[in-house]
Structure formats: C-alpha cells, structure tokens
Amino acid sequence: MSDRLTQLQDVVNLLADHLCNATGVLQETARPSRFGDFEQNSSSTTTNVDNNGDDYSRLFATYITRTTSELVALIDSLPTIPSTEDDLAEQHGQLELLEQENIAATTRLEQTTELAEYLLDQVQTCLQSLSQALLDERKKFQNGQ
Amino acid sequence: MDPPPILSSAFPLPPMGYIELFSDDNIRQNERILQPPPPIEGPYELFGAYVSGIDHSEPIIRPLADLQIQRVYMRPDDYKGELKKLCFAILTNYLDLLQIVSRSTLTPSPDSGNMTLREQKLNEIELLFINIHHLINELRPHQARETLRVILEEQKQQREKTSEKLYSFLNRIVDVLNSAVYSLNDLVPKVSN
Numbered sequence: 001m002s003d004r005l006t007q008l009q010d011v012v013n014l015l016a017d018h019l020c021n022a023t024g025v026l027q028e029t030a031r032p033s034r035f036g037d038f039e040q041n042s043s044s045t046t047t048n049v050d051n052n053g054d055d056y057s058r059l060f061a062t063y064i065t066r067t068t069s070e071l072v073a074l075i076d077s078l079p080t081i082p083s084t085e086d087d088l089a090e091q092h093g094q095l096e097l098l099e100q101e102n103i104a105a106t107t108r109l110e111q112t113t114e115l116a117e118y119l120l121d122q123v124q125t126c127l128q129s130l131s132q133a134l135l136d137e138r139k140k141f142q143n144g145q
Numbered sequence: 146m147d148p149p150p151i152l153s154s155a156f157p158l159p160p161m162g163y164i165e166l167f168s169d170d171n172i173r174q175n176e177r178i179l180q181p182p183p184p185i186e187g188p189y190e191l192f193g194a195y196v197s198g199i200d201h202s203e204p205i206i207r208p209l210a211d212l213q214i215q216r217v218y219m220r221p222d223d224y225k226g227e228l229k230k231l232c233f234a235i236l237t238n239y240l241d242l243l244q245i246v247s248r249s250t251l252t253p254s255p256d257s258g259n260m261t262l263r264e265q266k267l268n269e270i271e272l273l274f275i276n277i278h279h280l281i282n283e284l285r286p287h288q289a290r291e292t293l294r295v296i297l298e299e300q301k302q303q304r305e306k307t308s309e310k311l312y313s314f315l316n317r318i319v320d321v322l323n324s325a326v327y328s329l330n331d332l333v334p335k336v337s338n
Binding site: 005009012015016019023027064068071072075076081082091095099102105109112113115116119 | 239287
C-alpha cells in the first residue's frame with residue numbers, strides 16, 4: 001500500500017501503457033480497410049470484431065476511461081497543498097513548534113527516569129539493610145540458642 | 146576425556162584490531178577514540194560516476210522543468226486543477242493522434258517541416274506526460290514535510306504518555322512504601338530504653 005503520490009504516478013504510467021497497447025493491438029487486429037471504388041470480395045463486415053469475438057476497441061476504451069476516472073478520483077483525494085509563501089511559512093512554524101515541544105517532552109521523560117532510578121536505588125538500599133538486619137538477628141538467635 | 150570441540154563459525158571473525166581501539170580504558174580517557182570521518186564536501190565518486198554535493202542554498206529538491214523541457218501547465222497555484230487539465234489534455238491529444246494515424250500517416254505537419262504530423266503529435270503527448278510527472282514530483286517536498294510533522298507529533302505523544310505513566314507508577318510506589326512504614330510503626334512496640 002504505497003503513498004498517494006506514488007499511486008498517482010503508477011496510475012499515470014498505467015494510462016500511458018493502455019494508450020500504447022491500444023494503438024498496437026488495434027493496429028494489429030484491425031480488418032483491412034477498403035480502397036476507393038475497387039471491388040473487393042472480402043466479407044464486408046461493418047463491425048471490428050476479432051476472430052474470437054473480442055471487441056478490442058471497446059475493451060481498450062473501457063480500460064482507458066476507467067484509468068482516467070481513477071486518476072481523477074486520486075487527484076481529487078489529495079489534501080490542500082500550500083503553494084503560497086504564507087502557507088509555507090506557517091508549515092515551517094508548525095514544524096519548529098513541534099520540535100520545541102518534542103525537546104520539552106524529552107527532558108520531562110529524562111527527569112522522570114532519573115527520579116525513578118533514584119527511587120529504585122533507595123528501595124534497593126533499604127532492602128539490603130533489611131535483609132542484612134534479618135540475617136544478623138537470625139545469627140544472634142542461633143548463637144544465643 | 147574428549148578434546149574440547151573446536152568452534153567454527155561460517156562468518157569471518159570480527160576486526161579485532163578495530164575493536165581493541167574501543168576498550169573501556171580508552172573510552173574513559175576519551176582521548177584515543179577513533180573519531181568518525183567528517184562529511185565530505187564537494188564532488189565525490191558514487192558508483193563510478195562523480196556526484197556533486199547537495200547545494201542547500203538552491204531548491205534543488207525540485208529542479209526546474211525549464212532545464213530542457215518546456216513547461217506546459219500554468220502557474221502552480223492550483224495543483225489539483227492543473228493535474229486534471231493535463232490529464233484531459235492527454236486524452237484529447239490521444240484522440241487526435243488516433244485520427245491522424247487512421248487517416249493519413251505521412252503528411253508533413255504545417256508547423257515544422259521536418260516532422261510528420263504523427264511525430265509532432267507524439268512529441269506533444271510525451272511532453273504532457275513529462276509535465277504531469279514533474280507536477281507530481283513537485284508535491285514531494287510538501288509530502289516529506291507533512292510526514293515529518295506527523296512523526297514528530299507521534300513521538301511527542303508517546304514520550305508524554307510514557308512520562309505520565311512512569312510518574313503515576315512512582316507515586317503509587319511511594320504510597321505503598323509509606324503505608325508499609327506506617328503499618329510497621331504500628332506493629333513494632335515502642336522500646337523505651
């Protein structure tokens with residue numbers, strides 16, 4: 001699922017492919033055209049249907065119109081694009097503001113992490129002293145007994 | 146006793162001479178560490194061809210179509226309208242081409258005596274396609290800026306959320322510790338010595 005601009009470029013290339021393929025295939029599969037008043041004993045069918053019954057002109061017309069409507073729908077779905085200097089300056093300002101806010105959020109996170117590490121340190125020290133006291137008590141109790 | 150198995154790896158050894166430069170002592174002294182090379186200025190070689198460095202003063206991200214190719218669309222104020230106009234221009238030119246090719250292929254065009262009408266029409270269609278692609282490419286810097294904005298926004302949200310959660314956890318921990326200390330004070334009888 002690529003982004004919209006790449007999709008747009010792909011659809012444009014697809015349209016170009018359809019145009020080229022249409023001319024090529026129609027030129028290959030077309031029935032020979034009539035000369036002026038020359039008598040021809042070929043079957044004078046008015047439709048351009050191929051041997052297999054495929055109507056390439058109608059098929060390619062469908063492809064091309066479908067691709068074009070896809071292209072137009074994609075173009076319409078694009079968001080508004082800043083082209084004036086004011087819009088560009090506004091966008092630039094927004095980016096700078098976001099960067100500042102990001103830096104502030106980072107410092108806040110760093111401070112909170114420092115606080116958490118300090119608290120962890122304290123709790124570990126307490127646990128250590130508690131377990132040391134417990135061990136000493138047990139030793140004293142065993143020695144006393 | 147079996148001899149210890151000889152470890153053999155399919156990959157080559159790491160560059161020991163390079164790793165030894167970054168020993169703990171060296172990092173602590175901070176003197177003999179290998180610094181990364183500074184960015185190259187001026188033209189350099191890339192895949193055998195010489196490429197000049199990016200010039201940040203000019204808007205080289207979207208080079209002008211006036212370099213070699215004629216610009217067909219009007220001023221880029223209304224991107225969507227211009228894109229649609231180009232799209233329909235491609236279709237009308239294609240219909241013209243079909244008409245030319247079906248009627249007469251070899252008549253010389255009235256505008257330029259060298260080319261036939263068919264070649265001229267083909268060149269016009271090629272020009273239109275190049276223009277539509279160039280117009281789409283001109284939107285790329287804007288897309289890059291918007292992507293950057295979204296990424297910054299997401300990062301900020303995530304950092305703020307993480308710090309909030311961590312802070313609330315720390316408060317809970319402190320509360321639990323305080324309540325434990327108080328309950329301990331209740332349990333331990335006061336020693337009056």
